[in-house]
Amino acid sequence: MTDPIAPPPKKNPQKPQAVPLSPPAARSRAALGLSAAAAEARFALQHCAECGAVQYPPRDACHGCLSTDLRWRDTDPAGTLIAETTVRTSPNLYFRRAAPWRTGTVRLDVGVSVVAHVHGDCEKGGRVRLINRLDRAGQGVLMALPEGETPNMADDPELRELTCDPKHRRVLLTDARQANAPALAKALLDAGASVVFVGEAETWRPYPQRETLAAMEGVQLLPLDVTDTSSVVELAGEIGGKVDILVNNARFVRPGGILSRGDVGFAQREMDVNAFGLMRLAQAFGPGMRARGADGVNNAVAWVNILSVHALASDPAYGGFNASQAAALSAAQTLRAELRPGGVRVATLFVGPTEDDWHQDVPPPKVLPKALARSLVQGLRDGTEEIWCGDVAQDLRDRLRQDPKVVERQVSEGGA
Amino acid sequence: MRTPQSYDGVVIAAPFSTPYTRYSTETAHHWLARGLKGALDAAGLRKEDVDGLSVASFTLFPDTPVGLTQHLGFTPRWLDSIPMGGASGVVALRRAARAVQAGDADIVACVAGDTNQIDSFRKLLSSFSRFAMDAAYPYGYGGPNAMFALLTDRYMTEYGATREDFGRICVAQRDNALRYPNAVMKKPLTLDDYLAARPIADPIALFDCVMPCAGAEAFLVMTEDEAAKRGLPAARISSTIERHNAFPDDPMQLRGGWEMDRDTLWSCAGCGPEDMDLVQTYDDYPVISMLQFEDLGFCDKGAAPEYLRNKDLTVTGDLPHNTSGGQLSAGQAGAGGGFIGLVEAIRQVTQTAGPTQVAEARKALVSGFGMINYDRGLCSGAAVIEGAA
Numbered sequence: 109m110t111d112p113i114a115p116p117p118k119k120n121p122q123k124p125q126a127v128p129l130s131p132p133a134a135r136s137r138a139a140l141g142l143s144a145a146a147a148e149a150r151f152a153l154q155h156c157a158e159c160g161a162v163q164y165p166p167r168d169a170c171h172g173c174l175s176t177d178l179r180w181r182d183t184d185p186a187g188t189l190i191a192e193t194t195v196r197t198s199p200n201l202y203f204r205r206a207a208p209w210r211t212g213t214v215r216l217d218v219g220v221s222v223v224a225h226v227h228g229d230c231e232k233g234g235r236v237r238l239i240n241r242l243d244r245a246g247q248g249v250l251m252a253l254p255e256g257e258t259p260n261m262a263d264d265p266e267l268r269e270l271t272c273d274p275k276h277r278r279v280l281l282t283d284a285r286q287a288n289a290p291a292l293a294k295a296l297l298d299a300g301a302s303v304v305f306v307g308e309a310e311t312w313r314p315y316p317q318r319e320t321l322a323a324m325e326g327v328q329l330l331p332l333d334v335t336d337t338s339s340v341v342e343l344a345g346e347i348g349g350k351v352d353i354l355v356n357n358a359r360f361v362r363p364g365g366i367l368s369r370g371d372v373g374f375a376q377r378e379m380d381v382n383a384f385g386l387m388r389l390a391q392a393f394g395p396g397m398r399a400r401g402a403d404g405v406n407n408a409v410a411w412v413n414i415l416s417v418h419a420l421a422s423d424p425a426y427g428g429f430n431a432s433q434a435a436a437l438s439a440a441q442t443l444r445a446e447l448r449p450g451g452v453r454v455a456t457l458f459v460g461p462t463e464d465d466w467h468q469d470v471p472p473p474k475v476l477p478k479a480l481a482r483s484l485v486q487g488l489r490d491g492t493e494e495i496w497c498g499d500v501a502q503d504l505r506d507r508l509r510q511d512p513k514v515v516e517r518q519v520s521e522g523g524a
Numbered sequence: 525m526r527t528p529q530s531y532d533g534v535v536i537a538a539p540f541s542t543p544y545t546r547y548s549t550e551t552a553h554h555w556l557a558r559g560l561k562g563a564l565d566a567a568g569l570r571k572e573d574v575d576g577l578s579v580a581s582f583t584l585f586p587d588t589p590v591g592l593t594q595h596l597g598f599t600p601r602w603l604d605s606i607p608m609g610g611a612s613g614v615v616a617l618r619r620a621a622r623a624v625q626a627g628d629a630d631i632v633a634c635v636a637g638d639t640n641q642i643d644s645f646r647k648l649l650s651s652f653s654r655f656a657m658d659a660a661y662p663y664g665y666g667g668p669n670a671m672f673a674l675l676t677d678r679y680m681t682e683y684g685a686t687r688e689d690f691g692r693i694c695v696a697q698r699d700n701a702l703r704y705p706n707a708v709m710k711k712p713l714t715l716d717d718y719l720a721a722r723p724i725a726d727p728i729a730l731f732d733c734v735m736p737c738a739g740a741e742a743f744l745v746m747t748e749d750e751a752a753k754r755g756l757p758a759a760r761i762s763s764t765i766e767r768h769n770a771f772p773d774d775p776m777q778l779r780g781g782w783e784m785d786r787d788t789l790w791s792c793a794g795c796g797p798e799d800m801d802l803v804q805t806y807d808d809y810p811v812i813s814m815l816q817f818e819d820l821g822f823c824d825k826g827a828a829p830e831y832l833r834n835k836d837l838t839v840t841g842d843l844p845h846n847t848s849g850g851q852l853s854a855g856q857a858g859a860g861g862g863f864i865g866l867v868e869a870i871r872q873v874t875q876t877a878g879p880t881q882v883a884e885a886r887k888a889l890v891s892g893f894g895m896i897n898y899d900r901g902l903c904s905g906a907a908v909i910e911g912a913a
Contacts, residue, residue: 131665132661132662139658166658171772193673194723198667200665211670211674213678213899219773222659225663243662
């Protein structure tokens with residue numbers, strides 16, 4: 109049984125902070141397929157398209173028939189833990205600090221042997237299931253878990269290194285004015301976050317959910333306007349050293365394409381909030397988070413941007429807004445690379461049309477705040493880089509994998 | 525499969541081992557040069573007399589054996605590079621022997637060695653193989669220690685071996701090392717010391733692991749006539765085998781390629797395990813020595829713990845094993861670890877082993893094992909050699 113993680117003690121400012129270290133990050137091109145699947149928490153292995161042989165470690169040609177047509181496919185993760193060891197010393201600094209570290213050999217039912225991280229609740233010789241997750245280097249790694257759930261399972265120290273679980277962590281949610289703010293804050297607190305700082309722009313201007321937010325235990329409302337650099341810098345000065353998870357839900361959206369608008373007024377505002385706002389937040393909070401990647405139980409672990417799935421294929425009815433979403437997505441890719449040395453994960457929560465005043469004439473299915481909050485927490489617990497919330501987002505994801513050009517045409521013709 | 529031809533007319537001579545050092549500021553070139561010079565001096569040969577060169581080394585980068593010919597001033601008409609780690613000795617031998625037999629070379633100098641600068645082991649690990657990079661290092665980065673820990677764990681579970689069983693191998697080798705002037709480990713080791721040692725990767729503890737160090741090993745392969753003409757003590761090659769990536773479908777490595785080829789080995793040698801006066805196994809981690817005793821026919825699969833419990837593995841015992849202390853006690857000089865058993869066996873069967881000499885040693889089995897590419901060693905080899913009657 110896993111011991112529950114205790115809340116972290118108050119930080120002693122006189123003690124040197126643990127510097128972030130990474131497990132080995134080098135991978136062959138083939139092995140990056142595992143990381144790509146881990147970005148969505150999928151357990152996938154290469155399968156030979158000609159003879160069906162399952163491959164591991166990742167290869168460039170089939171060990172069974174020499175075909176070079178190998179494809180990553182979701183694979184049965186069931187197997188048996190046939191050997192184990194506890195590594196007590198390592199020339200690698202990350203594992204040296206993290207030791208003792210349990211690893212083992214899992215014989216999968218599909219007939220390959222896998223060296224994997226091993227959850228403390230797995231029994232040698234027992235049945236296990238493998239998961240594929242991103243590690244602190246941002247690369248896909250496999251870990252053996254017990255077949256079923258066990259008490260405090262997520263608190264296993266090796267597993268926690270692979271996730272961004274909100275438990276005992278402090279979250280900054282950037283925009284209290286979004287209708288989704290109370291649902292997101294509640295879900296994070298329910299998941300064990302110790303505090304949720306909620307940024308509030310134009311504090312003098314009333315908004316409907318303020319009372320609800322202010323009444324939630326664990327929520328702190330703080331002034332933050334992502335379009336105002338000095339406001340962002342000021343807040344970072346105040347709480348930058350204790351933001352472990354940053355959820356950027358700031359959003360400015362108006363319907364309209366390019367020609368229908370006639371000027372770039374709304375577009376500038378969309379860019380300012382949605383893309384430049386992200387950059388301002390990154391410049392103010394990013395360096396501190398990157399430095400705090402190994403800061404104990406409540407280390408900095410994740411940065412989540414909530415973006416429209418139409419960042420990937422623009423719906424012309426919201427063409428101006430979607431351009432800002434695409435800009436934010438691109439900026440987030442850079443941020444992902446820049447935060448990686450600290451082990452801080454940058455995730456995108458892709459969302460379909462939301463149930464709000466600015467999407468009145470969009471047909472359902474639409475995403476409710478509760479569903480968004482559920483996806484957010486699940487994504488953090490899985491440590492994924494890409495989270496797809498709602499039927500529209502998931503459908504678009506699947507179709508984009510088949511043919512992005514076809515999707516562009518379909519979406520531009522009003523096909524969602 | 526056809527039966528291999530004999531190695532009639534070819535012999536091995538001039539075994540030479542440099543002293544090892546734990547760390548060295550020198551390069552692989554330095555150590556290989558010392559190994560070659562030692563073998564040539566032992567044979568009374570000049571560099572120019574050598575027309576074949578076989579090199580095994582991990583730390584020559586950015587050079588290869590090609591660059592080494594110019595660096596060291598050799599002009600060979602036959603050149604070989606053996607990237608097989610612990611199997612490099614047996615493989616270098618069998619290739620060189622065929623070259624000499626066929627007339628492609630008259631005298632082949634075989635050398636293996638590496639330097640060990642402060643950070644070389646870490647560097648070697650980080651670029652050892654693609655599968656290791658993709659599928660081993662990210663999981664605790666225990667290097668070979670962790671992979672052998674898994675194999676040892678599996679072997680213990682499957683066959684009921686105990687840490688004492690492994691410990692006895694290590695303790696006997698330390699006994700042997702105390703006689704061997706070049707051994708790095710010079711402190712006596714008891715079974716209690718072994719059992720109480722610092723854990724490295726369970727069930728592997730400190731004395732299950734070899735110590736990486738710097739050094740080189742070398743020998744010469746030539747015709748029987750050439751050796752006789754020069755009055756060199758020489759050993760004949762009775763039989764050799766080599767195999768790579770054996771039993772790829774085994775879930776874990778509980779047997780090596782020897783099992784596929786041992787019938788060939790013994791039938792060509794015209795003798796059996798019981799005829800061996802000494803055995804040199806590849807011993808990075810004692811569990812691998814057990815696999816070799818089993819797979820080479822000394823006992824049944826899984827019976828090595830019991831078999832070895834009743835044997836005395838020291839120089840004066842009834843089954844002298846790794847008589848110079850092996851890598852566990854003499855040290856592992858990189859690819860030199862693939863040569864150490866063979867070079868010592870040549871000394872033994874030519875009665876030139878000095879303080880480690882096994883009385884009346886005539887026939888020796890030398891076994892090699894190399895290259896943990898991912899979860900198992902891929903190369904295996906073995907040779908039976910024999911001194912003049």
